[in-house]
Amino acid sequence: MPSELDQASVEVQGVNKSFRHQLEDTDLKVLDDVSLSFQGGTFTCVVGPSGCGKSTLLRVIDGLIPPDSGVVTIGGEVIKKPSLDRGFVFQQFNLLPWRTVIANVEFGLENLGVGKEERRRRAKEILKIVELEDFERYYPGQLSGGMQQRVGLARALAVDPSILLMDEPFGSVDDQTRMLLQDELLGIWEKNQKTVIFVTHDIEEAIYLADRIVVMRARPSRVTRIVDVPFGRPRDESIRGSAEMGRLKQEIWNELKSGATVEG
Amino acid sequence: MTARPAATDVSQQGTLLPKTDAAVPPDLGRAERRDWRALLNNKWVLRALFYGAIAVAWQVTAMVKGEFFLPTIPATISGFGELFTEGYASSLLTSVRQLVLGFVIALAIAIPLGALMGRSKIANDIFAPWVNTLFVTPKQTLLPILIIAFGIGFWYRAWVVILFAVFFPCINTAAGVHYVDRELREAARAFATGRWRMLTRIYLPAAAPFIVAGIRLGFGMAVKGMVIAELWILADTGALLETFSRSPMRLDLYYALVLLIIGFAVAVNELLKWAERKLRPAAHMAGQV
Amino acid sequence: MEAMTARIPGKRRRRRPPTRRVDAATIGRWILSFALFFALWELIGRSDLTVAIVPASEVLPDLWDELTQGDLIEATFGTLEIAAVGYAISAVIGLLVGLLIGLSRPWADVLDPIVSAMLSAPIAMFIPVIAVYLGLEFKAKVVGVVLFCVFIIIVNTQTGIREVPQSGIEMARAFGTNRRRIYTRVIFPWASPYIITGLRIAVGRAVEGAILFDLFLRAENLGLVIRNATGTFDLSVLLGAVFFITILAAGLMGIARIIEWRLLRWKSY
Numbered sequence: 006m007p008s009e010l011d012q013a014s015v016e017v018q019g020v021n022k023s024f025r026h027q028l029e030d031t032d033l034k035v036l037d038d039v040s041l042s043f044q045g046g047t048f049t050c051v052v053g054p055s056g057c058g059k060s061t062l063l064r065v066i067d068g069l070i071p072p073d074s075g076v077v078t079i080g081g082e083v084i085k086k087p088s089l090d091r092g093f094v095f096q097q098f099n100l101l102p103w104r105t106v107i108a109n110v111e112f113g114l115e116n117l118g119v120g121k122e123e124r125r126r127r128a129k130e131i132l133k134i135v136e137l138e139d140f141e142r143y144y145p146g147q148l149s150g151g152m153q154q155r156v157g158l159a160r161a162l163a164v165d166p167s168i169l170l171m172d173e174p175f176g177s178v179d180d181q182t183r184m185l186l187q188d189e190l191l192g193i194w195e196k197n198q199k200t201v202i203f204v205t206h207d208i209e210e211a212i213y214l215a216d217r218i219v220v221m222r223a224r225p226s227r228v229t230r231i232v233d234v235p236f237g238r239p240r241d242e243s244i245r246g247s248a249e250m251g252r253l254k255q256e257i258w259n260e261l262k263s264g265a266t267v268e269g
Numbered sequence: 270m271t272a273r274p275a276a277t278d279v280s281q282q283g284t285l286l287p288k289t290d291a292a293v294p295p296d297l298g299r300a301e302r303r304d305w306r307a308l309l310n311n312k313w314v315l316r317a318l319f320y321g322a323i324a325v326a327w328q329v330t331a332m333v334k335g336e337f338f339l340p341t342i343p344a345t346i347s348g349f350g351e352l353f354t355e356g357y358a359s360s361l362l363t364s365v366r367q368l369v370l371g372f373v374i375a376l377a378i379a380i381p382l383g384a385l386m387g388r389s390k391i392a393n394d395i396f397a398p399w400v401n402t403l404f405v406t407p408k409q410t411l412l413p414i415l416i417i418a419f420g421i422g423f424w425y426r427a428w429v430v431i432l433f434a435v436f437f438p439c440i441n442t443a444a445g446v447h448y449v450d451r452e453l454r455e456a457a458r459a460f461a462t463g464r465w466r467m468l469t470r471i472y473l474p475a476a477a478p479f480i481v482a483g484i485r486l487g488f489g490m491a492v493k494g495m496v497i498a499e500l501w502i503l504a505d506t507g508a509l510l511e512t513f514s515r516s517p518m519r520l521d522l523y524y525a526l527v528l529l530i531i532g533f534a535v536a537v538n539e540l541l542k543w544a545e546r547k548l549r550p551a552a553h554m555a556g557q558v
Numbered sequence: 559m560e561a562m563t564a565r566i567p568g569k570r571r572r573r574r575p576p577t578r579r580v581d582a583a584t585i586g587r588w589i590l591s592f593a594l595f596f597a598l599w600e601l602i603g604r605s606d607l608t609v610a611i612v613p614a615s616e617v618l619p620d621l622w623d624e625l626t627q628g629d630l631i632e633a634t635f636g637t638l639e640i641a642a643v644g645y646a647i648s649a650v651i652g653l654l655v656g657l658l659i660g661l662s663r664p665w666a667d668v669l670d671p672i673v674s675a676m677l678s679a680p681i682a683m684f685i686p687v688i689a690v691y692l693g694l695e696f697k698a699k700v701v702g703v704v705l706f707c708v709f710i711i712i713v714n715t716q717t718g719i720r721e722v723p724q725s726g727i728e729m730a731r732a733f734g735t736n737r738r739r740i741y742t743r744v745i746f747p748w749a750s751p752y753i754i755t756g757l758r759i760a761v762g763r764a765v766e767g768a769i770l771f772d773l774f775l776r777a778e779n780l781g782l783v784i785r786n787a788t789g790t791f792d793l794s795v796l797l798g799a800v801f802f803i804t805i806l807a808a809g810l811m812g813i814a815r816i817i818e819w820r821l822l823r824w825k826s827y
Binding site: 312315316319390391394395396398399401402403405406407408409410411413414416417418489492493495496497500501520523526527530531534535537538 | 583584587588590591592595608611664667668671674675677678679680681682683684685686687690762765766769770773774780784787788791793796797799800803804807808811
């Protein structure tokens with residue numbers, strides 16, 4: 006009987022994806038024979054330059070975009086389309102502006118067919134976890150960027166997925182908010198360790214958050230290296246300025262740079 | 270109360286700047302169609318099929334029902350010819366001339382007024398109630414008054430055109446001028462930009478697409494006014510009803526005329542739309558878009 | 559998308575940040591503006607400037623008489639009936655066609671030229687054609703009103719649907735929303751501001767159209783009032799009717815705007 010963590014393990018095998026460039030009538034190869042595996046319960050960050058396909062990879066894993074070839078399996082089952090076993094957090098928040106905060110959080114629950122009272126109850130619980138319980142009846146337009154993203158996170162958590170996919174979720178907020186959100190995310194994650202695949206371009210963020218880091222390159226878009234993060238859990242803020250962090254950053258940065266210049 | 274802007278493709282008090290024509294319907298994740306069906310995706314093929322079918326239906330109906338119901342396509346085309354040879358052309362040209370003249374006068378009133386309303390809250394407070402109220406008034410009700418005041422000469426038509434055409438340019442200009450990015454204005458002021466330069470280098474380029482949009486919509490209204498002005502003269506004298514009830518109408522001429530007017534209106538419209546598109550980069554640089 | 563709240567002359571509105579404030583000074587100017595209007599009207603009426611204008615002091619009492627004793631109210635209802643029926647039909651057709659065009663690329667390609675042309679074309683010139691095929695009575699007028707209104711609704715609906723951001727749909731798909739729900743819970747709400755605006759504008763067009771056809775086809779209702787006044791050269795009644803229609807139209811549009819504002823309150827955030 007596979008354990009719960011195995012159910013949450015992700016296997017990406019030989020995935021290729023090209024997009025047809027509308028105006029120039031050429032094919033852009035966005036993912037080139039990418040193979041990865043993510044163990045259940047781990048926090049993985051994917052770093053890479055823009056155009057390396059990391060966002061596309063995330064969407065292929067979620068089932069939003071079908072790969073041209075190759076396969077994604079989760080817990081042994083092949084993924085064909087999106088499902089609520091996986092929660093997605095978007096860079097631009099993607100909240101529905103005409104719904105209140107709590108109604109936004111309930112969005113995924115509606116699709117699960119959860120009854121009205123149960124939905125409300127769960128949504129309130131989640132909002133407490135992201136510390137937005139006082140803002141239930143507000144509209145997204147009244148909230149700051151950081152708060153809106155917490156709603157996005159709450160929405161994804163509300164459906165209790167086994168896998169959390171996050172696409173540069175803190176890319177649209179300012180530095181200070183970002184650091185606070187990172188700590189919050191870690192706090193939430195450490196209580197209930199889902200499998201997280203977190204895409205970012207911020208190396209320090211990746212090191213701070215992840216168990217291991219997948220480094221990708223562009224043109225051709227593939228994985229160049231996987232780095233294990235040596236820090237223990239729970240993560241301490243003091244890591245941020247440490248020499249070890251600095252060294253790792255440099256290492257990964259070098260990897261990224263060389264990846265970017267090889268193709269030329 | 271602010272005079273509200275008219276959008277371009279979404280006319281009358283809608284959004285601010287026009288969206289590009291490249292807007293695409295939402296993609297629900299359906300698979301892409303290749304193969305021969307891609308041909309069906311070509312817009313000209315589709316149009317040819319659709320309008321071809323309509324043309325065929327028209328012709329067949331015309332032939333079956335006779336010329337007093339619907340003129341055949343060849344008859345309509347020869348109707349065009351007749352319009353020009355039988356001297357209708359000169360009266361059409363006169364109408365167009367009066368239309369243009371009235372329109373220019375309307376612009377001369379509307380745009381400065383709009384600019385003033387956009388810049389000055391006081392001016393806006395005073396004029397906006399009038400503008401907005403008259404805007405929603407059915408202007409055809411004013412026609413009888415105009416005839417009594419001006420007879421059926423040039424000024425009657427000119428005033429009708431002015432009344433119809435003046436609102437969009439005014440409201441749009443006001444909005445265009447009003448919404449010029451505040452930060453841009455501040456930056457310009459910090460560099461001690463003189464009044465004249467502010468007007469020509471900042472406000473005008475920023476507001477230009479709005480103004481042109483207003484002109485475009487205003488022109489449509491001017492044509493409408495012209496048509497209604499002419500129709501009213503016919504209606505008032507009872508000649509209109511006579512034509513319907515007694516003598517059979519020269520439908521071929523009439524259809525030709527209608528198509529001509531539509532063609533004219535559409536041509537000017539497209540021309541002005543093109544001008545708008547050209548002006549948008551300038552607006553973009555002026556911080557507007 | 560810019561805000562679309564209503565501004566009614568003389569009424570105080572709750573203030574909205576990006577647009578102009580309505581404060582005491584503004585209201586004072588509105589009152590001044592209207593006072594000026596009536597003053598001008600009176601002056602021009604009394605002067606020899608033009609025979610066409612009769613002073614307000616004569617017109618308004620006459621108008622009151624017409625309203626209370628004459629059949630002006632009945633005429634108004636007659637015209638409004640035509641407008642209402644035409645509007646209802648336009649709304650249904652407009653929404654359906656707008657949805658079709660908004661969602662389907664091929665249909666948009668095919669129908670855009672017609673819709674675009676009909677928007678720039680003066681509908682009034684179709685009056686003879688309407689008269690020939692449909693007569694001069696109620697049916698013809700309703701069809702005329704439909705022609706007046708339907709294209710605005712179509713275009714607004716279409717744009718509303720086009721404006722739905724792809725990211726919103728992506729989000730809905732990521733959260734397992736089935737196709738029907740994507741339409742009802744994402745596309746439709748997101749398009750609703752435009753759609754509602756289109757419906758609001760169409761109210762004004764419907765009234766305009768109804769009056770137009772009541773004037774040019776068989777003169778009836780308000781059209782008859784105007785025709786009679788013109789015929790008997792009774793300028794007082796004529797001006798009174800025009801004034802009344804103006805207030806009516808402004809009032810109806812004002813109501814429409816309030817409804818729109820109520821429905822779209824979330825947009826102000």
